[in-house]
Amino acid sequence: MSRALLTQATERVDAILRDVVALVEVETSSYDKAALDRGLDHVDGLLHEHLGDPSESRRHDGGDKGDVLTATYAGSGGGHVSLLAHYDTVWPTGTLAGWPVTTEEVDSGLRTTGPGIFDMKTGLVQGIWALRLLRESGAPTPTVTFVLNGDEEIGSIFSRQVIEAVATGTDATLVLEPSVGGAVKTGRKGIGIFGLETAGVESHAGLDPEAGASAIHSLARVIGDAARIARPEVGTTVNVGLVEGGSGSNVVAGRASALVDVRVADVAEQDRVDREFDALETGDDRVSLTVKHGWNRPPMTLGPASRPLLDLAQAVAADLGSPLRDVSVGGASDANFVAALGKPVLCGLGAVGQGAHARGEYIDPATVPHQTALVAGLLGRLAEGMRPV
16 A cells, blocks of 8 residues: 555655645734734634545634634544644744745755745645545545644643643553654654753942852852753753843843753653752852743653554555654754653654754755655554554
């Protein structure tokens, strides 16, 4: 079945790529609600064009964040699968004017570039086409619920509850984030954004420096101690990315703050980091320290729930004539939420290319048929149940 799906995808690749380009040309900055609304309207149109009317559909109002669309298509076989993709991008509205979608020749073949094409509009389009091609093949299909959110790039603050609710009620979740050179992602780090705030005593830096207690000097000490919480040998990193404070060079600073990015590979490290941040001290009784914990996504590891799903994907890839690797990466995605529920999930089933969040991100258009057939073939296997390979 998988080889036949690959043939179908190869025959339709021009149409798939046209849909990719058209979606990229609808800008969807995470911070532009009007643009996000237009983008989701476009995606909803693609669903109806290729798959018809869903049996159930709901647009969840995200307020000032991007709305979430859940659309369910009843299957002809067994199983219920969620296909998860975000339609927002990191690129501000107007980026397309100076960076239009283009395809160029490189030594390895062709490369198509555009804002959001790799992360992750190509994967979203491939997911829609995967279900279409599986249907057209005549093979049984599982019931599929698309979960399309517009706030992933800013932490899925609104959409997390929708993602978790859908994933809880389905047999498996396939996340259409970009791949790593074709490899799927079975491990992702948890992310925390910690706030450090110090409050000291202001005084004149020249006339009466001893009367003051610098919030900045104390914060500098705290930052050094916080950086030493990192354990890169086990995957824990700590990066102080933003520091603010003071009111003038001639004033002993009364306030200072820092934002810290923390990445951990497992829950044990998350707990240790929490304890050690809480133990930080300023070294000056006159300067207080407030630590604000902000874990955005839990760590994701390849647990017993997801192992059979990886085995199925690797079996489909073998049928397509290519091995499927799995990797762990430092970034996080909405797959982290699903993994934390103990539900089967695979991430990175989307585009092959490079440059997420980098100007010049691109896809390899020659890989689009394979990636589309991989998702279609996996859906076909899941219609039969997640049986041992």
